[in-house]
Amino acid sequence: MSTAIAELQESPAESRVNYLNATYGIKSWLLTLDHKRIGLLYLGSITLMFFVGGMAAVLMRLHLTEPQGALFEPETYNKLFSTHGIIMVFFFLVPSIPATLGNFLIPLMIGARDVAFPRLNLMSWYIFITGAALALYATLSGGVDTGWTFYPPYSAAFSHTNVVAVALGVFVAGFSSILTGLNFIVTIHKMRAPGMTWFRLPLFIWALYATSLIFVLGTPVIAITLFLLGMERILHVGIFDPAVGGDPLLFQHLFWFYSHPAVYIMILPGMGVVSELITAFSRKKIFGYAFVAFSSLSIAIISFIVWGHHMFVTGQSIYAGLVFSVLSFLVAIPSAVKVFNWTATLYKGSISYEAPMLYALGFIGLFTIGGLTGLFLAALATDVHLNGTYFIVAHFHYVMVGGAVMAYMGGLHFWWPKITGRLYPDMWARIAAAIIFIGFNLTFFPQFVLGYLGMPRRYAIYPSEFQVLNVMSSAGASILGIGYVIPLIYLIWSMRYGKPAPPNPWGAKGLEWTIPSPPPTENFETIPVVTEDAYNYASGAH
Amino acid sequence: MMAFLQPGFELLATMGGNPFQPPSASTISSSVDQLYYLLSGITIFFTVLIFSIIFYFMIKYRRKTPNESGTETHTPMSLELTWTIIPSLICVVLFVWSSALYVRNGRPPASSTEIFVIGKQWMWHLQHPEGPREINELHVPVGVPVKLTMTSQDVIHDFYIPAFRVKKDVLPGRYSSIWFQPTETGTFHLFCAQYCGTNHSEMVGWVYVMSPTDYAAWLAGGEKTESMAQQGERLFSQFGCGSCHSGDAAGRGPSLAGIYGKPEKTQNGETKVVDEALIRQAILNPNSVHMPGYQEIMPTYAGQIDEEQILQLVAYVKSLGAEERINGK
Numbered sequence: 001m002s003t004a005i006a007e008l009q010e011s012p013a014e015s016r017v018n019y020l021n022a023t024y025g026i027k028s029w030l031l032t033l034d035h036k037r038i039g040l041l042y043l044g045s046i047t048l049m050f051f052v053g054g055m056a057a058v059l060m061r062l063h064l065t066e067p068q069g070a071l072f073e074p075e076t077y078n079k080l081f082s083t084h085g086i087i088m089v090f091f092f093l094v095p096s097i098p099a100t101l102g103n104f105l106i107p108l109m110i111g112a113r114d115v116a117f118p119r120l121n122l123m124s125w126y127i128f129i130t131g132a133a134l135a136l137y138a139t140l141s142g143g144v145d146t147g148w149t150f151y152p153p154y155s156a157a158f159s160h161t162n163v164v165a166v167a168l169g170v171f172v173a174g175f176s177s178i179l180t181g182l183n184f185i186v187t188i189h190k191m192r193a194p195g196m197t198w199f200r201l202p203l204f205i206w207a208l209y210a211t212s213l214i215f216v217l218g219t220p221v222i223a224i225t226l227f228l229l230g231m232e233r234i235l236h237v238g239i240f241d242p243a244v245g246g247d248p249l250l251f252q253h254l255f256w257f258y259s260h261p262a263v264y265i266m267i268l269p270g271m272g273v274v275s276e277l278i279t280a281f282s283r284k285k286i287f288g289y290a291f292v293a294f295s296s297l298s299i300a301i302i303s304f305i306v307w308g309h310h311m312f313v314t315g316q317s318i319y320a321g322l323v324f325s326v327l328s329f330l331v332a333i334p335s336a337v338k339v340f341n342w343t344a345t346l347y348k349g350s351i352s353y354e355a356p357m358l359y360a361l362g363f364i365g366l367f368t369i370g371g372l373t374g375l376f377l378a379a380l381a382t383d384v385h386l387n388g389t390y391f392i393v394a395h396f397h398y399v400m401v402g403g404a405v406m407a408y409m410g411g412l413h414f415w416w417p418k419i420t421g422r423l424y425p426d427m428w429a430r431i432a433a434a435i436i437f438i439g440f441n442l443t444f445f446p447q448f449v450l451g452y453l454g455m456p457r458r459y460a461i462y463p464s465e466f467q468v469l470n471v472m473s474s475a476g477a478s479i480l481g482i483g484y485v486i487p488l489i490y491l492i493w494s495m496r497y498g499k500p501a502p503p504n505p506w507g508a509k510g511l512e513w514t515i516p517s518p519p520p521t522e523n524f525e526t527i528p529v530v531t532e533d534a535y536n537y538a539s540g541a542h
Numbered sequence: 543m544m545a546f547l548q549p550g551f552e553l554l555a556t557m558g559g560n561p562f563q564p565p566s567a568s569t570i571s572s573s574v575d576q577l578y579y580l581l582s583g584i585t586i587f588f589t590v591l592i593f594s595i596i597f598y599f600m601i602k603y604r605r606k607t608p609n610e611s612g613t614e615t616h617t618p619m620s621l622e623l624t625w626t627i628i629p630s631l632i633c634v635v636l637f638v639w640s641s642a643l644y645v646r647n648g649r650p651p652a653s654s655t656e657i658f659v660i661g662k663q664w665m666w667h668l669q670h671p672e673g674p675r676e677i678n679e680l681h682v683p684v685g686v687p688v689k690l691t692m693t694s695q696d697v698i699h700d701f702y703i704p705a706f707r708v709k710k711d712v713l714p715g716r717y718s719s720i721w722f723q724p725t726e727t728g729t730f731h732l733f734c735a736q737y738c739g740t741n742h743s744e745m746v747g748w749v750y751v752m753s754p755t756d757y758a759a760w761l762a763g764g765e766k767t768e769s770m771a772q773q774g775e776r777l778f779s780q781f782g783c784g785s786c787h788s789g790d791a792a793g794r795g796p797s798l799a800g801i802y803g804k805p806e807k808t809q810n811g812e813t814k815v816v817d818e819a820l821i822r823q824a825i826l827n828p829n830s831v832h833m834p835g836y837q838e839i840m841p842t843y844a845g846q847i848d849e850e851q852i853l854q855l856v857a858y859v860k861s862l863g864a865e866e867r868i869n870g871k
Contacts, residue, residue, distance in 0.1 A: 154697040242715030284612030329633040346599035349612035372585040379640030388735035454704025459743035
């Protein structure tokens, strides 16, 4: 279908100078100040991290096919789930959409030539890969076994693994998030093209604006917390370890004060991507623009005051529990508003089903399940039973993988022609999207049941009555793994052999589709003047 | 919404086990399950609703010609308000329901039997007030409320009995508690549900719910042991506590008779109820809870006394009636 559209549009000039062929050589990439090239540097680095984290997950699921554990000693298994969590959360999900698609698209979408601080942007990438290299090195040279949550006193005084090195890696990478957030906020405030008012901004920009606020406000807290943990481990200062007068729950409060908002760092950009995809593939203005935009901001704000729902069974007071419970229910409302508005956007649309749209629709379905199962955990009485079991694992994977990763894949496929100037084979992309959807559900749905039956998470061995569901989950994981390898192959293939992409292969609205694919280094020959709202499909001409 | 299906599930359970429901064996488990089924019903309803609408629109509004656009629709405020208010109301109902259940389930009845739990890498140590100790096993009578007072000797653990729907973190340096009243005899899983290191998944055991007569027989059987209070009394004299806490007005430390459960003033003017945590603190860090009118001369016993012994001393202090004199003097 995309080829049909491609033929209708002007064919791109192969010889045209663009950001990819303007300069050559490794130095031209490593010293680039172009936000588009920096976006690609992030794309390469986080793809590597994704497959490292994914490999750990595959090994875990293979191990769990047998109740006594098929492959590893418990110690190794513990290192695998810790590696999986740390790599996926801090080095893939957090930077995924903001640092790759955000970097590439924010200036293009608001009509700017670059981000506000291009040098800072490059520095952010170097900080990120320094942190990532540190974490990878620490993982490969012995590993860490604390889980991604680093709870003391285990992490402070009992674990014999590379806790300090990994925490340092996360600490360093945090500065990359803070600086990227700062850069985006200033860019969105100061660099918008004439006529690009706040309420003409694409919703992707609103979502990244909300995300950037969390980056700037939340990340310093995790940085301080991990710094204190390092101090505790090296100098035994007595902040978190009760044996030397500390309070282990203080760590949990500080940790979740960042790490709950971090969940929204992962999902909000995904919601932004889905808003773009739904409108583009139904060729219709988003339903309830202001409601979708403000629900992003309200989710970002509420996310800072719900951290206590991670601690309902730690013995915090009943009253604290009640307050955190009601606030957690509150997050459900803007999330529900978004889902209803996306669904209503389809109404009377002109809907087509290329691969990015399949991911977007998959996102809505899986995020709905992920969000609704969150109610079980906001409710105190059921949380007591489900906390710390596979139900939690299933719930947050529906939000983070079913939600954030689906949106990331959808966004990557949607903007791939713009990024690379090439089209990928759409049929393969649709097959892969279907495989991922099926594999995902087969992996994680059985885990809801396992959790309700009482199987605790982070168990290297388990009672044999849980085996059937575990084997189902592992079978799903192998399907999911195949689903992720297929796009890796055809996307890399398309960079060389794909058909050249026209400027606007989808007939979508938005400033990024008005310029050639791939864009020239300066993005816009002349800075555009914006005269219409976002998603103005009624004006015709695709 | 799904609560009406529960009898069906229970019937299945009697017919050889429902593979989708854990055993339900305490006074609170069925009420937690009802909320769970309500939540499942809401989840299924909205998931099916959203999926159906999406599929319907996907087919009805599929693109017919390549250059077609969608038809612009306006956004009616009434619709936005409807889908904001209905989820809000559902959330209010769920919050009130679950919180009421949580508050009600949180309070142990005054008549509860108390059992003490110490978590350590990677096993559960339990002791009954009558004296018997258990490792990774908990024997309790059916139909009697049981309160567990728990602490950890090293890292954070979590005491979890799925069949009773109870769970609570077990922390070093403080006491936490849960209670339950078993409704069925049988054998049920006991799990550690907070990751605690290498052999976390082996920190598991069994809860044996017995008829009262079987339980009495179990308590009486095995080696004859002293009660926890008697063990505490022996420690009391072994550590020389009685030389100051002699129970006389002339003693260098305050009398401990009848002190448990009473509010007492500390030197910095706070009033604290004497409970397990305060006695523990007084033993390990005496000057932080110093009572007015006495000299700050009590040494710390940190490092000389373990968590199990502290619990035995607590049991001893608890057992002291107001009229009783320390060490039988």
